[in-house]
Amino acid sequence: MDLATIQSELEVSVPGCRLQIVDNPSPCVQHSLVVDAEHAVLVATYLQDFLHFDYCSNVTGVDWLPKELSEKIKVKKTVDGPNGPEEKEVDEVRKTSVPGYLEVVYHLFSTTDRTGPLPLRMRTAGREVGGEATLLPSLTPVWRSCEFQEREVYDLFGIHFEGHPDLRRLLMWDEFTDHPMRRDYVDPDDYEYEPTAHDEVLARMRQHYSTQPGPAFGDLPQGGGQ
């Protein structure tokens, strides 16, 4: 079953759902389906029950930073020419800023039809940590396999899954505040780092510990270990 058929079938069966096909230019032709957060659980349930996508293999997040698209357009402007004001076509760069968002990708397979993958995507409204912007519905009630993987996405990307039975950090410790897989994540320089003498981390670490020399860094090798 190709993606367009699935889309049209879903649009009939789940009234009101907004679906969008994202083309994938890679030779593997794995085009994906973006589903709106509101109808995601219904769509997922339909996919599982009627289209036999019973095997949700992979769940992961993607961080899309806000970006500025710049395009050159020709604008007609009145310019002071030698012969007085005249209308002229001028090249101008127009910048449109696309807001950043986070995305969850579910790779669905069917064990009965042996088809797949069907990448199903959901997008958040924004990238702000915490709050409404990063809220998405959890698909754990539909596919149990999402349980740990959604926890991981929550941990590393900071997407909150509504309806997840046990949404805690998976890999980082509970007291950790940031989300390290975000593309604008800056790793702290106060963690214990095995000093390799050729690393800028060493310089940062030295800076950090210069005020409070820890016992582990009492006698660091000077320079390049020469």
Added chain:
Amino acid sequence: MSTITLPTPPVLNPPASLEASASENPERLLELSLGPQHPSTHGVFRMNVVLDGERVVRLKPVFGYLHRNHEKIAENETYLGNMPYTDRLDYICSLTNNWAYALAVEKLAGIPVPERAEYLRVITAELTRLLNHAALVGFLLQDMGASGTPLMYAFREREKILDLFEALTGARMMCNYMRFGGCRVDAPAGWLDQARKVVADFPKFLDEFEKLLVSNEILMERTQGVGVLSRELAISSAISGPMARASGLNYDIRKVDCYGIYPRFSFRVPLGSHGDVYDRYMIRILEMRESLKILEQALRDIPEGPILDPKSKPRGFRPKPGECYGRIEAPKGELGFYLISDGSPNPYRYRVRPPSLINLTVLEDLCLGHNVADVVVILGSVDIVLGEVDR
């Protein structure tokens, strides 16, 4: 058009009977932290267990002790530079990790693989399956308290396969062998004969192992009916690999995706019907026998030829923008790599679908109501490697 019934959230809490006995007198419950330093957690894995006597009432796995944010490292690394890092995911089977990653990149960029390289990939991957399963059954018996004997037998055989890997790839465990569009080096002279000899000798070990333990009453008592995983839960939780097949789910990616040149080989997929620890153990033993069949065919048919796509070069690889999910049947289950390229030399997004982590989703379901001793055995039968779980 039939109506959609919304799913009920999964029961992640213990069955009512257990909960009742626990809530009646909470003071008799014992909270125990199994791990992170524990001989049977196969690394730094931790389970927070609540016990009623020795019976498990609740079990919450705690991950992350070996977390190094592999995916973040990979996003700052070139495509080729990631290859040695994949060795360190499931450090017992580095060659299948290499293959999964190479396959995903090849799908992403549309790179063909020469025939001899495909054969070498199948040979190394099936040898990896042998050594992984041999090590696993050894560890499983070790967890059951056999003081090392099955494990040492398994390691004795594993050593022979590791010698093969060293002769081919230069390293015993961190092989870093596959490249996008083939393999790094060709098999040295005599290597194939050496491999044939190892493959021919391997059934002797399996026979010995079966004599030692398969009909052992203690083993059967400890494993039969313990940690039963139903087929439905296995599908819903995306359990893959031998664990899924032990529950009767006929899903072997070698057969489903037909990646590489697997359709050329005749082999069967063993299926269990009970889904308990004994089935998981036996499925692995049977899979080893099937792998031997594939190896015999591959070592017989391997053609001469180039091993690397002529267009592939070590430096300056920049796939066109796009994304791809590529997966193979690794010894532990479905190992997938999800890559998004933005046209730069580093992947924009690099995701590993770790079979070990996802197979652990059902750990609590399997363990509830069993003994502490069973928890260890069930965990052993899931077959995890923490390098892959925590990444």
Added chain:
Amino acid sequence: MIGTGILKGLAETARNFFLSYVSKDRLTTVQYPEQRLPQIEAARNFPFLVYDGAEWDAGMRCVACQICEKECPPKCIFIEKSKDKKPDAVGKPQFYPARFDIDISVCMSCQICVEVCPFDAIKMDVEFDLPTDDRFAGLMLDRHKLSKSNEYYHEIHPTEATAVDTALDAERAKAAAAKAAAAAPKPASPAATAASAASTPKPTEGESK
């Protein structure tokens, strides 16, 4: 009947017990410091720098192009380019590494540096016996410690080294031919090259410990 499986297992362990005294196949232990396994040709451990001839600093093939430094996945290579030039393996005047360090506590033996090196200057060693009591400076190998002769390379990886030598010889021959062709009309230039090569200051010994 309970116990038949157990008896079978007991028979199996007993068999292994006795066979371990007779069969070499069963008792595979190698008594390490006294006995060693035969060296496998493909084996690799940490990288080393190849030099031709007898002098390590004069014959070093590395031209400090810094490709390996850039491609090294864990970033354990550190190179400082020289200010002056000296003739390389083929005879062309090239830069050489004033400093070439590998932190083997970080190196993960992936041999990507070997694959990307266009000058066959860096190769994988098989030496694994590198204990030290200083885990920072002791595991930082400088260019003197890293340099090993081409003969050593032939010793550990004979097939590979022969192939490399053939390729290099071909290149040298090509360079010599080109030089001869270039030398014919202008006889002054080779002398100048030789003079400039001779005046190249050799790196001081004191730099490396």
Added chain:
Amino acid sequence: MIVAAVNAGSVDQVFVLAKHALLARTPDALQPLASAIISIIPLLVVFPSLFAITTVLERKGLGRMQNRLGPNRVGPFGLLQPAADGIKALIKEDVVPAAADQLVHFFAPVIFVAAAFVAYAVLPIGRNMVIVNLNAGVLFFFAVGSVVELSVFMAGWSSRSKYSLLGAMRAIAQMISYEVPLVLASVPAIMQAGSLSTVDIVNAQAGYTGIWPHWYLFTPWGIVGFGLFLIAATAESNRSPFDLPEGESEIIAGYFIEYSGFKFALFFLAEYLGMFATSALGITLFLGGWSAPLGISLFTVVPSYIWFFAKLLGFICFFIWIRGTLPRLRMDQLMGFAWKFILPMALLNIFVTGLWRFLPASPLNSIRWIVCAAVLAAPCVVLSMSLKQKKKLLIRTYHFAE
């Protein structure tokens, strides 16, 4: 006296004679005390040395079974390994958890070792070589053995660790449930000998029919009794496959997880001493104690204590062999096995022993043999079948998808 010692048959009695010679030189008032000390000191030397030999034997034996060499670096063939281990244990830091009950934590290993040694008081290790010939010797042995449970619980409780508590719970449950079959399995030998004295029991098995010894092992109830005793003894001495209290892969080291250094070594020592003592009791009850296995002069000329230690060594090797082969049972299975299989069989065995005693022996010994064996074999088969069937243990067949 010296003339008697030169006599070939009396090499056997050399230690006894030496003791008498020493006692003759002590003042009368001190003689009881001196007698005790002279008897105890060799015991304190011999059995710990045996422990040292056993550890190296075990490691080497297990190694060979697993196709390894085992320890081979300290001394010739690694024979001095126990010395190295001992030194290591002595110089290791003795860590006591801050939350532990210091006093109990300290005394647990001491009591364990002491109790293990006291049990040797009634075990005859050679002809006329027993420290005290109590007329309730077997009873004394079991009574002292139960002190071991106390010390195990002391260790588990006082450490204030959840793992050690679990280990202690397991140990108590296991030891108590296997104490019963252990005692019941020994009853037939006591019935037949008509005495609780270990010396009397050995003497009752001393004769030979032709060259065949009168050991209780060679009777139908003896075989079954010995088998049951062996299983119960394995469990009682926490040996694999019944090593649940230590359950290395589950609760790491069980009740002595919080002990280190020399105290840990003491636990280790006491466990092995307990194993030797139980094995020695088994030898006494079923294997004719120190008597030679065949009534030929080549064998009988060998001193009795050598036979005793040879048999003990046989037991040790058997335990090592079992340990190298079998995985561990689970707690409930262990209990089920004790109460559902061993206990009924032990009770039946007592009945059969009575039958054996009252059936006429002289004209139709073979019929007596067959009858008793049949009475025992039938329930044994039935019980084991039912045990297997109830659990539905099967070697399964698998189907394959193409």
